[in-house]
Amino acid sequence: xxxxxxxxxxxxxxxxxxxxxxxxxxxxxxxxxxxxxxxxxxxxxxxxxxxxxxxxxxxxxxxxxxxxxxxxxxxxxxxxxxxxxxxxxxxxxxxxxxxxxxxxxxxxxxxxxxxxxxxxxxxxxxxxxxxxxx
Numbered sequence: 001x002x003x004x005x006x007x008x009x010x011x012x013x014x015x016x017x018x019x020x021x022x023x024x025x026x027x028x029x030x031x032x033x034x035x036x037x038x039x040x041x042x043x044x045x046x047x048x049x050x051x052x053x054x055x056x057x058x059x060x061x062x063x064x065x066x067x068x069x070x071x072x073x074x075x076x077x078x079x080x081x082x083x084x085x086x087x088x089x090x091x092x093x094x095x096x097x098x099x100x101x102x103x104x105x106x107x108x109x110x111x112x113x114x115x116x117x118x119x120x121x122x123x124x125x126x127x128x129x130x131x132x133x134x
Contacts, residue, residue: 007098015106021113022094028120029090036082036127082127089120 011018093116101109 003102004095004098007102011098011101011109015101018097018101018106018109018113021110021117022097025097025113025116025120026090026094028117028124029086029088029093031086032089032120032124032127033083033086035124036086039127082123085123086120089116089123 011022093112097109097112097116100112
């Protein structure tokens with residue numbers, strides 16, 4: 001923990017671009033987590049989830065992965081992965097970026113944060129797709 005604090009102070013003093021990217025990643029992770037808590041109602045027993053992009057494996061037949069589609073019912077607890085993903089992207093990836101900055105430098109840290117932002121954007125698009133909004 002002491003190393004993380006020292007690394008964050010170093011980034012704060014030396015490199016504002018990495019700091020701004022880390023703040024954007026943190027904000028996006030928090031927004032993703034809050035949005036999923038609001039959109040998925042915990043009181044509901046089931047929700048309709050669109051699996052047309054993902055597919056499903058049924059009855060041991062591999063061809064069903066490509067022919068499946070539409071909507072299936074699933075529990076809201078199965079969608080708890082999105083708030084967890086928001087937390088991981090907002091906090092854990094920033095901690096990882098601090099360690100990368102200390103060991104490898106600015107370029108690698110920027111690459112880690114930008115890749116994490118792309119994952120967050122992809123998760124948000126997938127979430128909107130599952131909700132049927134896009």
